[in-house]
Amino acid sequence: MIGLGTAKKSLLTVMSTALLLTSGAVGAQPALATFGDDVALLFCSQVRHNNSQDFRNKLREYRLRIRDIYPRIRCNGESMIQFAHHSGSAEIGRFIANSVLIRDLYDVGDVSWARQLPQQNSIRQVIEERLQQVSQ
Secondary structure (H helix, E strand, O other): HHHHHHHHHHHHHHHHHHHHHHHHHHHHHHHHHHHHHHHHHHHHHHHHOOHHHHHHHHHHHHOOOOHHHHOOEEEOOHHHHHHHHHHHHHHHHHHHHHHOHHHHHOOOOOOHHHHHOOOOOOHHHHHHHHHHHOOO
């Protein structure tokens, strides 16, 4: 009986060590990817619901800046500004357009996209105002 108990303890120790090593090596990467996906989903949801106050609060809570996440987050394959426009969320679309780097507006295609919108579109107006400020 004593030999069997020792064998069980050894097997348990080996299994625990293997589980610990496996969870550290394999589990770390998906956890970061999941965190990133969850954050992207959260911000896309805030954009869709035109909820700029919660959007700002979540940025503060996660200690993020919009200019750091903007180029990397896509909502249904669109930039957050384009997604805001297609979701009827003009308020948050204008907020984001005012907050991101102009270089990012060019890089993600928002400048060329906005120029195709009607001139009275408020998101287009914000983007064009920002471009004029830079050219002066």
